[in-house]
Every structure is written in C-alpha cells, then in structure tokens.
Amino acid sequence: MQPTVEDVARAAGVSRQTVSNVLNAPERVRPETRERVEAAIDRLGYRPNRLAQGLRASSSRMIGYRLEPVHPHALGSIHDRFLHALADAGRAEDHHLLLYTADDAEGEVAGAVALHKAGAIDALVLYGLHSGDPRPPALRAHRVPFAAFGRTGDDDGHPWVDVDNTAGTAAATRHLAEAGHRRIAFVGYPPGSAVGDRRAEGWRSTCAALGLRLGPDLRGEDSLTVGAALGARLLDDPDPPTAVVVATDTLAAGLLRTVRGRGARLAVVGFDDTPTAAALDLSSVRQPIEAAGHAMIAALLNPPPPDATRLLPPELIVRGSSSTP
C-alpha cells in the first residue's frame, strides 16, 4: 500500500492541509513545520504525484500561455509584468502557467488545442486581441476554455478583462489642458485596431468636452523612427500644437528625440509607462497590469457574473515631458 497524505499528516502531527501546503505552497509553512513534514514524507516514502492527481481530477492545474517573440522595437516590461501577475495569481490558486511558442495566431490555436487535448492545460490566456481576431471562435470550436485580456468587439461568448484605454488618453488630455494647453495633437497607430481607436477617442472626446481646438491627428506604425518623423511634422505645422497625446511610449520616445534634438517646446504624454518612459522623463499612462493579471486568473477559475467590472482604470504618471506649459 502506498502511504497517503493522511499517513504523512499523522506521522508529522499536522493537518492534511499543512501537508498540502508543504507540497504546493511551502513558503506558507514555518521552516520547522516544513522540515518535520518533509522528514515524514521521506521516512514513509510518500510520493505525491501531481500527474496522478491531474488524472483523477481531470485537471492539470496548468494554464497555457503563448509567449510572443520579443519585438526589437518594443520597449517591453508590460509583458513581463503581465506574465508575473498571472503566475502570481495562479500560485495563490495552486495553478501554474505553461509557456509555449508558435509562429502565428493559427499556430497559437493549434498549440492550445493539442495541449488541451493532451490534458497538459485546462485553459488558455489570450492577449493582444484585435477586431476580427480568429482565435476566440477557433478556440470555442475546439472547446478550449480561455479568457481574453482585451476585446475584439464580439466578446459575449467568453470571459474578458480590459484596460479602459479611452479613460487613459482622456486623463492625459485633461492633464495637458490643466497645464494651460489649448491645442493638443494626437499621434497614434493607424485606425482599425480596437486599442488604438479607443486611445484616439479619449483624446478627441476630451478636447470636445473641454471646448479645445483639435490639433493634428497623425498616425503611423509603432516605432521610434515613425515617432521621430511624426514629431517633425508636428513641429513644422504652420500652426503647431503646444502639446501631444501619444498612443505608445515607443512613438513618444521617437517624437521626444526630435523635439529635444531641435530644442523645441512640446509637451508630450506617452502610454504604457515603460521603463524607457522613466529614463526619458516622459509622462505616461500606466496600465494596471498587475490587477489585470489577477482578474484574468479569477475569470478563468471562477467565471465572473455578466455585470462584473472587468474594465480597469489606468493611471497617469506625470514627469518632466509634460510639466512645463
């Protein structure tokens, strides 16, 4: 007969839960107790087998996550923070993340389907959603449970969590208006992405609400060089704006390079509060990524009621790039 958790608990003089904690969340157990339980485990030859537990419970307690390649121009850290928040939230629920890579969205779905069929994951975390994203319907068709960080516009069929992007650029615009700016421009990526369109909308609607003239609305791909070029277009405008709300820190960093290189004055607020924003003294809208990660795990393990608040407010971090009018 194999020894059981109960045998170990009795031998160590602790509860079944304490044995479980030693196995699954050892940092919650005092070192002396942990040593006593580990000694009992060794003495009895107890071998808890998570794989066997998984088979019994029909649950691997693993959540799949496709790790995207690191884009050389991305300023990073958002992704690091999200992954850490997911892993941390999973730990509290005794779930872990399984990382995999794929070449594209189709490969991401195929990988998740294979891992789910094989019992290696219970569910998947989706992120980077866009309108018309093929992944949600494909995962539904293969009955792979998932939760989405972000929305596609057709999100009734699955749990999701999102950051209120409109509120982020609205806060940036109000901040600039309060500093005395009366003509505020916007720089973002091309129309058609849900996130980008909401960031533009926060700027536009806030300017309208405050009775401000709209500055130029310039778009381009999310890179330093495009940001630098769009910055030049703003400065060369016959009636240049005095401030600009920028949809990403990458575009804002490029734009700042032009502004500072020319010694020009233009207040700038970016989006994402990447480490580069701090290095450049760039004001930026910070996404509540830690809260989003925890909300994602909660949504996966305990699907939220339909009226649950899943739209999380971002926070404006003010630095030197926008503090002089």
Next chain:
Amino acid sequence: MQPTVEDVARAAGVSRQTVSNVLNAPERVRPETRERVEAAIDRLGYRPNRLAQGLRASSSRMIGYRLEPVHPHALGSIHDRFLHALADAGRAEDHHLLLYTADDAEGEVAGAVALHKAGAIDALVLYGLHSGDPRPPALRAHRVPFAAFGRTGDDDGHPWVDVDNTAGTAAATRHLAEAGHRRIAFVGYPPGSAVGDRRAEGWRSTCAALGLRLGPDLRGEDSLTVGAALGARLLDDPDPPTAVVVATDTLAAGLLRTVRGRGARLAVVGFDDTPTAAALDLSSVRQPIEAAGHAMIAALLNPPPPDATRLLPPELIVRGSSSTP
C-alpha cells in the same frame, strides 16, 4: 480498448510521427494533413493523454522556471528574450516551461523541490546566479536536476551556460580606443558580484593591454538616479575622461541624462542593449540571449561534455552615444 496512435496513423494514412507532430508540433504539419489526422482522432475517439504519458515515462516534459518580480527600474527585454528562447528551444524538444513565482531564493528552491516531488517538472532553469548562491547546493541536496545561466565560482557539479562579460566590456573599451579616446572611465555596480566584477575586468585589462591611462572607476547601485549622479562626478573630475564604459544600460541612461542635460561631450557605451538603448541612441553590448536559451535547454536535456564551449560571446552595437570622439 482505447484506440492508439497506431490506429490513428492507419486511419489517416500517415506515419506515427506525423500523428505525434499533429499533437505536439502542429505547425510542422501541412494543414490538409493536419485536418485528416484530426478527423481520424475525432472519429476514433482517440484521446492522447499527456499526463498518462508522463506517468509512463516518469517525465512531465516540463521544465520549471521561477519568474522574478519585475523591478520598476529595470529596463527589461533581456528577461523577455531569455524566456522566449527557452520556450522556443523547449518546443523543438517537445518540452514546455512551467512558470512559478516565489518570494525569495529559499522559496524558489522550495517551490522547485515541491514541483519536482509532485512530478510536475523534470528539471529547473536557474538564472541570476551570484557567488555563494545558496540555490545550487540546495537543489543538489534535494536531487532536483537543473542548469544555470551564469556562474557562482563553484560550478563543477552542474551544467551551466554563461555570457562572456569580460569580452563584452573589452570590446566596448577597444571600440572607444579606436575612436581616439585615451582616458576611459568605468561605471558599474559595487564589487563582489561575479557579473559586475567580470565587466570591470574587461575594461581594466583592455586599457592595460592598449597602454591607456585608466579613468575613474565609479560604482553604485543599478538605477537611473545613481547613473545620473555618477555622470556628474565624471564631468566634474579635474581631469575628466572623454569616454566611459558602463556596466548596465540603466546606469548608462542615467549618466546620459546628465551628459546631455549639460550639453557635455562624453562617449558612453552601456551593456545589455535594452530597447531603451535604441531609444536613447546609446551604444551597448548585446548579450546572445537567444543562443543562451537554446544552450540551456540543450544542457538540460543532453548534459554537455566537460569541455563543451558554454561561454558565449556578446556583440557590441554601436550607436550615436559613442560615435563622435
């Protein structure tokens, strides 16, 4: 009787290996073939069970990885790139990463021991090693296989992979000497860390080999504000150096803020080639992180011969911060 892989292969008219690819690396299989195999799987009711396979093979095919918290001052991307390289290398070997979090090194070891005992991981990836690191001996004592990215000075008992940090700052120093600099300073973190000491050594030995006078050797914790303060000390030196090799991009970014804020001339080379380096036009030494990730997985799955080359050369990326003498 449960249908087997052979049954599926026969029904779909493909090899056993193709069925395995559809389950484990579907992106390697042409869509038409994949659909045929998936149809056969559905028709026969075949349910490959990775957990059951794991029990048979005594292998979860999972590699543990403790995800460290994201430091607010870290410029990121090194970690993102390492994780992606590990996941990508694991994919080719049909292994996946299991992410977990822990409060400290002791919790990291306890977590790995618990996961290994439970059969959830076969081995662990260790990184961020330092001299006297308690983790290698603790993992050995608990018989958890691991490979280390980095060295502690006592590394004979386990496979390791490292970047040649000395070669990185040596290349930076040679580059500055070739641009005409005759007195080159060093800014790094306090003595006592293996990585930091090797980066200082590459600067010092190269200056000696080229017959250059050593500039100031300043140390402080790895942050923007410390970098800015050390930059001011260099500029205020009675005999200021014309160039500086900096042990991290974070320190270099702080230093550049002071240099550019004062309109001073000082050639600067950082280390890590973070995205911020590109944003700041900062020359930097790039670690071969992708190669390191692949070498780590290879070391775990096929322990290397004792004389294998595990010290990977970094690459100097030259940008504007060091291109004017």
